[in-house]
Amino acid sequence: MNCRHCGTALDLQLVDLGSAPPSNRYLDQKTIHEPESWLPLRVLVCEHCWLVQTEDFTRPELLFTSDYAYYSSTSRTWLNHAKHYAVDIIDRLHLTKESFVVEIASNDGYLLKNFVSAKIPCLGIEPAEQAALAAERLGIPMRRDFFGEQCGQRLAAQGLQADLVAANNVYAHVPDINDFTRGIKALLKPRGTVTLEFPHLLKLVEHCQFDTIYHEHFSYLSLRVVQRIFAVAGLRVFDVQLLPTHGGSLRVYGCHQEDSRFEEPSVAHVLRSEAAAGLEAREVYLSFQERTHHIKNDLLLFLLQQKRLxxxxxxxxxxxxxxxxxxxxxxxxxxxxxxxxxxxxxxxxxxxxxxxxxxxxxxxxxxxxxxxxxxxxxxxxxxxxxxxxxxxxxxxxxxxxxxxxxx
Ligand SMILES: [Zn+2]
The missing domain is CATH 3.40.50.720 (NAD(P)-binding Rossmann-like Domain)
Known part of the structure; x- marks a missing residue:
C-alpha cells in the first residue's frame, strides 16, 4: 500500500490488530444469524510524510451506511463540548446574521443547532439519512453528501462559500484526505476559517490508545502532518488548541495560505512537543505492538479470574x-x-x-x-x-x- 497523502510505499507498521468487522456494523435480530465480514486491521506509518494510517480494505460507502448508528446527541459531555465550541467561535470570528457556517459530517445537528439558535445561517453536510433527518427536525438545512473537492466546488459555484467550515471529528475518518482538504479550500471564503478536531497522534502513542483504531478511522494525525497536507492544498494552520476529548485531541484553525492572520505561538509549541516525542522517527513506533498485547492480556486475565470467582x-x-x-x-x-x-x-x-x-x-x-x-x-x-x-x-x-x- 502507498501513503494516502504522498504516495510513498509503506513499510513501517505501528500495529497489527488481527481482523475485525467494521466497528459500527451493529447486528440486529436478523443479521445476527448471518456471517460478518472480518477485515484485517493494521496501521502503517509513512516514513516520508509521517502520516499514520489504517491499511485500505473497504470502501467508505460500506462503512457509513444509512443506518449508521452513531448519534452525537446521546453524550452529554459531547453536547457541552459542541456548545462551548459554538459560543467561542461565534465570538472569536464575530459571526453574525450575515455570516455563513458549513459543518461537514454534521451528524444529527448536535453542533449546528447552536448556530440556529444564535440566528447564524448554516448548512450541514451529512451522508447518513437518519442523522440528516434528525438534524432537519431541528431546523437545520441539510445536504446528503460525502464531502470532497467536488462537493466543495459545487457549493462554491452555488454561492455557498463559508466564513466558517467546521469539520470537527471528521478529518481522521476521511479516506482521501487530500481530496477532502481541497474541498475545504474550495468552500472557504477568502477570509474564511476552517476548524478541525482530531485525536492527537501524540496521545495515541504516549498512552497506547490502540482501541481508538478501527477501519473507519483512516488517519492518526499530528499537527506537523496536518500542516503538510494543508500546504499542498493551499491552506495553512494559524492556531491550535489542546482538548481533553477522545483522550487528547487537537483543534486546528486554518485559513488560506495567503490570509494575513499571524500564526499563534501555540503552533510552534505543539510542534515542539511532537518533535520531542520523536513522532518523525521510526523508534517510537516499534514498541507499540508489544504494549497492546500487555493491555489485552491484563484485561483477559481479569475477566477470567472474576468469572472463576x-x-x-x-x-x-x-x-x-x-x-x-x-x-x-x-x-x-x-x-x-x-x-x-x-x-x-x-x-x-x-x-x-x-x-x-x-x-x-x-x-x-x-x-x-x-x-x-x-x-x-x-x-x-x-x-x-x-x-x-x-x-x-x-x-x-x-x-x-x-x-x-x-x-
Ligand atoms: Zn506519506
Whole structure:
C-alpha cells in the first residue's frame, strides 16, 4: 500500500490488530444469524510524510451506511463540548446574521443547532439519512453528501462559500484526505476559517490508545502532518488548541495560505512537543505492538479470574473503541454477557464481532453487578456520575486502557 497523502510505499507498521468487522456494523435480530465480514486491521506509518494510517480494505460507502448508528446527541459531555465550541467561535470570528457556517459530517445537528439558535445561517453536510433527518427536525438545512473537492466546488459555484467550515471529528475518518482538504479550500471564503478536531497522534502513542483504531478511522494525525497536507492544498494552520476529548485531541484553525492572520505561538509549541516525542522517527513506533498485547492480556486475565470467582460483570458504552478492544482480545458474551448503552438506536442490537447484546442502562437497576467495564474510557467520568446508584450496590467501575484500573 502507498501513503494516502504522498504516495510513498509503506513499510513501517505501528500495529497489527488481527481482523475485525467494521466497528459500527451493529447486528440486529436478523443479521445476527448471518456471517460478518472480518477485515484485517493494521496501521502503517509513512516514513516520508509521517502520516499514520489504517491499511485500505473497504470502501467508505460500506462503512457509513444509512443506518449508521452513531448519534452525537446521546453524550452529554459531547453536547457541552459542541456548545462551548459554538459560543467561542461565534465570538472569536464575530459571526453574525450575515455570516455563513458549513459543518461537514454534521451528524444529527448536535453542533449546528447552536448556530440556529444564535440566528447564524448554516448548512450541514451529512451522508447518513437518519442523522440528516434528525438534524432537519431541528431546523437545520441539510445536504446528503460525502464531502470532497467536488462537493466543495459545487457549493462554491452555488454561492455557498463559508466564513466558517467546521469539520470537527471528521478529518481522521476521511479516506482521501487530500481530496477532502481541497474541498475545504474550495468552500472557504477568502477570509474564511476552517476548524478541525482530531485525536492527537501524540496521545495515541504516549498512552497506547490502540482501541481508538478501527477501519473507519483512516488517519492518526499530528499537527506537523496536518500542516503538510494543508500546504499542498493551499491552506495553512494559524492556531491550535489542546482538548481533553477522545483522550487528547487537537483543534486546528486554518485559513488560506495567503490570509494575513499571524500564526499563534501555540503552533510552534505543539510542534515542539511532537518533535520531542520523536513522532518523525521510526523508534517510537516499534514498541507499540508489544504494549497492546500487555493491555489485552491484563484485561483477559481479569475477566477470567472474576468469572472463576463467580463475579457478575457487564460492559458500558457500545462505542467503536470498545469493539476494537473486545475483538482484539477475543471477548465474547460468556465473559461479558451484555453491554449497556443510552442510545435507543443501539439497544436490542449486538456488538459486531463479539456479538454481545446491547441493552438499556435501565437493566442496571434490576441486575446487581460486581464490575462494570467502561469501554469509552474518554467519557468514564460522565458514566460514573450517571450511575452513582451502582456504587451503593458495591459495583466497581473498571477501565482497560491505557491500563486496567478500578475507578
Ligand atoms: Zn506519506
Amino acid at each position: 463467580g463475579k457478575k460483570l457487564a460492559a458500558y458504552g457500545a462505542a467503536a473503541k470498545g469493539n476494537t478492544l473486545l475483538n482484539f482480545a477475543g471477548v465474547r458474551p460468556d465473559l461479558l454477557p451484555f453491554v449497556c448503552d443510552a442510545a435507543p438506536s443501539k439497544q436490542g442490537k449486538y456488538l459486531p464481532g463479539s456479538r454481545i447484546p446491547i441493552v438499556s442502562p435501565e437493566t442496571l437497576k434490576t441486575q446487581r453487578l460486581d464490575y462494570l467495564l467502561i469501554l469509552p474510557w474518554n467519557i468514564s467520568q460522565e458514566i460514573v456520575e450517571q450511575n452513582k446508584l451502582l456504587e451503593e450496590n458495591d459495583t466497581q467501575f473498571v477501565v482497560a486502557v491505557p491500563q486496567l484500573r478500578m475507578l
